[in-house]
Amino acid sequence: MIDVELLRTNPDLFRESQRARGGDVSAVDQALEADASRRVSLTEFETLRAQQNAFGKQVAKAPKEEKAALVAQVRELADQVKQAEGRARKAEEQFSVAVRGIQNLVLEGVPEGGEDDFTVEREVGEHPQFDFEPKDHVAIGEHLGLFDLERGAKVSGARFYYLTGWGARLELALLNLALDQAIENGFTPMITPTIVNPEIMQGTGFLDQHSDEIYHLDADDQYLTGTSEVALAGYHSDEIIDLTAGPKRYAGWSTCYRREAGSHGKDTRGILRVHQFNKLEMFVYTTPDQALAEHQRLLSWEEQMLQKVELPYRVINTAAGDLGSSAAQKFDTEAWIPTQHTYRELTSTSNCTTYQARRLGIRYRPEEGGKTAPVATLNGTLATTRWLVAILENHQQADGSVRVPAALRPYLGGIEAITPGA
Structure with missing residues (x-):
C-alpha cells in the first residue's frame, strides 16, 4: 500500500507515477475522494460514540425516577452509533479498494513506457x-x-x-x-x-x-x-x-x-x-x-x-x-x-x-x-x-x-x- 499521508500532501507524485506506468491516473483522485469520505465517516462515528459514552455516564448519575425517561434516548443514540459504525466500516472498505488501484511510486531514473522501453x-x-x-x-x-x-x-x-x-x-x-x-x-x-x-x-x-x-x-x-x-x-x-x-x-x-x-x-x-x-x-x-x-x-x-x-x-x-x-x-x-x-x-x-x-x-x-x-x-x-x-x-x-x-x-x-x- 502507498503512503496515504504522502498521497494527501502530494497527489501529483502519484499521478505522474501512474502515468509513467501507463496505469489509471484517475485512481489517484478516486482514492483521495474515498479517503475524504472515510475520514468524515470515522469522525462522525467517533463523535457519536463519545456522546454515547458521556450520555451513559449522565444516565448512571440520574435519579431513579428520571432514568426510565432516558431509556428511549439511550436506545436512539445507540442505534445512531451502530449506523455510523457501519458507514465508517463501509467507507474504510471502499478506501481500501480504491487505494489498491494505485501502484507503488516509481523511483527516479526508471524509464517510462512498456516492455520494450527499457x-x-x-x-x-x-x-x-x-x-x-x-x-x-x-x-x-x-x-x-x-x-x-x-x-x-x-x-x-x-x-x-x-x-x-x-x-x-x-x-x-x-x-x-x-x-x-x-x-x-x-x-x-x-x-x-x-x-x-x-x-x-x-x-x-x-x-x-x-x-x-x-x-x-x-x-x-x-x-x-x-x-x-x-x-x-x-x-x-x-x-x-x-x-x-x-x-x-x-x-x-x-x-x-x-x-x-x-x-x-x-x-x-x-x-x-x-x-x-x-x-x-x-x-x-x-x-x-x-x-x-x-x-x-x-x-x-x-x-x-x-x-x-x-x-x-x-x-x-x-x-x-x-x-x-x-x-x-x-x-x-x-x-x-x-x-x-x-x-x-x-x-x-x-x-x-x-x-x-x-x-x-x-x-x-x-x-x-x-x-x-x-x-x-x-x-x-x-x-x-x-x-x-x-x-x-x-x-x-x-x-x-x-x-x-x-x-x-x-x-x-x-x-x-x-x-x-x-
Whole structure:
C-alpha cells in the first residue's frame, strides 16, 4: 500500500507515477475522494460514540425516577452509533479498494513506457563463436538425456517436463552454488511453503496485476506461489522487527508454479517458459534509507552468479509500464541465447520500498522506544531452472557435449563436460 499521508500532501507524485506506468491516473483522485469520505465517516462515528459514552455516564448519575425517561434516548443514540459504525466500516472498505488501484511510486531514473522501453545499463562477456551449427537447448537436452518433455506432457500436460540424469544434477548443482553464495553474503537459507493464504498473496501485490498467472486452490481458498518472495514477505507479517544489526536477508529455495496465462504460442518449446520450476530467491528487509544501496547489492550478487557460470549477459533498467505493482524499480539480467540471437531474462531484482510492508503490517523502530515505521522490502533471483537453457546453449561443443563451467564442477563430482552416454 502507498503512503496515504504522502498521497494527501502530494497527489501529483502519484499521478505522474501512474502515468509513467501507463496505469489509471484517475485512481489517484478516486482514492483521495474515498479517503475524504472515510475520514468524515470515522469522525462522525467517533463523535457519536463519545456522546454515547458521556450520555451513559449522565444516565448512571440520574435519579431513579428520571432514568426510565432516558431509556428511549439511550436506545436512539445507540442505534445512531451502530449506523455510523457501519458507514465508517463501509467507507474504510471502499478506501481500501480504491487505494489498491494505485501502484507503488516509481523511483527516479526508471524509464517510462512498456516492455520494450527499457534502458541497457551494461553488457558483460563475449558472445560465443561456434565453428559448427549450434543446437538449441531442446536438441542438446534430448541428445544428452537431460530432460524428458514428452513424458512430462503425458503425465501433467503442456509445459511440464522431467529433468533426468545429468539434467537433474545440473539444476541441483546450480541451486547449491547459488545457495552457498547467498550464505557467504549473510543470507539465512529457507525452504518455504509453496501454498499461502489470500491475505499474504494480496499483501505482496500479486493479486492486483498477476492474478491470472496464479494457481488458486478453490477448495481451500489458498494459492500456489510463483516465487518464494511471497512466503518470505509473509514471514514477518504483522510484526515489529529489529533492524539495529542491519538488514534481514533470507534465501528461499522453493518450487514455483505459474499458469503462464496469455502466453500461448510463446516460448512453448523446451523449458524456457514452464508451469513449474525451482528457484532460489533472495529477500531482504531493511530500512527505507538503505533500500537503494541494498538494491545495488542484490544486483551485484546476481551478476556474480552469471559470471560464475560463464554466461554473457546484459543488465536492463525495466520501464515503468513493465514493473509489477509492488516494484518501484526493477533490474533484469538477461543471458545471451545463441540460437535465438537475443538476450533472455534469467534474473530480476526489485526494490519494493515500503509498499509490501504497509500491506503486510511489517514495521521497525527507527529509534529505541520511538514510533514504528514501515520497513522496505527487496527481492532478487539467484538461480532458476531457466538458467539451464543458457548454460546448455552457450557451453555446447562440436562433439555434442556440454562443457561444465568451472564453478559448477565441485557440485558434479569434478566432471568437466556432460557427454553423450555419460
